[in-house]
Amino acid sequence: MNPDTLRQQTESYLHDRIPISRAMGVAVGSCEIGGFLLTAPLEENHNHLGTAFGGSLGAVATLAGYALLWVRMAEPDCHIVIRESAIRYFHPVTAEIRARCLEPDPAAFAPFMTRFRETSRARLRLTVEIAEGDRTCVRFHGEFVAMKV
Amino acid sequence: MNPDTLRQQTESYLHDRIPISRAMGVAVGSCEIGGFLLTAPLEENHNHLGTAFGGSLGAVATLAGYALLWVRMAEPDCHIVIRESAIRYFHPVTAEIRARCLEPDPAAFAPFMTRFRETSRARLRLTVEIAEGDRTCVRFHGEFVAMKV
Numbered sequence: 001m002n003p004d005t006l007r008q009q010t011e012s013y014l015h016d017r018i019p020i021s022r023a024m025g026v027a028v029g030s031c032e033i034g035g036f037l038l039t040a041p042l043e044e045n046h047n048h049l050g051t052a053f054g055g056s057l058g059a060v061a062t063l064a065g066y067a068l069l070w071v072r073m074a075e076p077d078c079h080i081v082i083r084e085s086a087i088r089y090f091h092p093v094t095a096e097i098r099a100r101c102l103e104p105d106p107a108a109f110a111p112f113m114t115r116f117r118e119t120s121r122a123r124l125r126l127t128v129e130i131a132e133g134d135r136t137c138v139r140f141h142g143e144f145v146a147m148k149v
Numbered sequence: 150m151n152p153d154t155l156r157q158q159t160e161s162y163l164h165d166r167i168p169i170s171r172a173m174g175v176a177v178g179s180c181e182i183g184g185f186l187l188t189a190p191l192e193e194n195h196n197h198l199g200t201a202f203g204g205s206l207g208a209v210a211t212l213a214g215y216a217l218l219w220v221r222m223a224e225p226d227c228h229i230v231i232r233e234s235a236i237r238y239f240h241p242v243t244a245e246i247r248a249r250c251l252e253p254d255p256a257a258f259a260p261f262m263t264r265f266r267e268t269s270r271a272r273l274r275l276t277v278e279i280a281e282g283d284r285t286c287v288r289f290h291g292e293f294v295a296m297k298v
Binding site: 013017018019020023024044045046047048049053054055056058059060061062063079081082083084085086087088089092 | 167205210232234235241
């Protein structure tokens, strides 16, 4: 699929199915391998200090992990849910939220897909980083579960 | 302060300072000791399965911890931020989100307040639970940092 079409389809999917993503202004910046990026403006997501609200950062990171897995699996008859996550806030985010989901290690992704196809259910850990310039402000680890419908 | 006035003031504070809380429909159900409760409707916060979106659950839990600490400290010249958190999703939340922040243990809260007053900075761990009926669906642990302005 054309990269821009995939990006737009993924964004529409998030907005239609998870409406708070629209209220947060979440956009899909890129679905490309190694550069999977979700963004959200500070205006809708600031806190009492004028920096990004921790809950919004966690929600955008959760969406980034979810969306990457949805796109990489490319399995229409599949539900993905989050089982657990942990997030650390190192520095305030002072401008647009830019959440990059790291590509899963192929050594983990291949057995994950095998298990999903064989047992209809598999889990995978993903990492999302939110940076400003060269500085990592937030790191998120989430365990996602994919289930055949 | 009258409990209902405190509840309304806390809700207005969240909506004014953290605007996504208004978009999420977050309401302060109670500020009372032992029953601190934030709610949010499923309508604004559902996912692709019609249950509560994990990112919304995390955001409401973060707000519950933040708001409890703000109310219990009752220190106007204080900023509170979140340093890290972890969340586990045991069961889907299928109706209104009801996030209860547990009261901090007095054996932790008293030294936290002493440290805050002496050094202008202190950290405290809080637990938030989201339940439906008797069933705990989500458990959140967050470390919050209070700083004198």
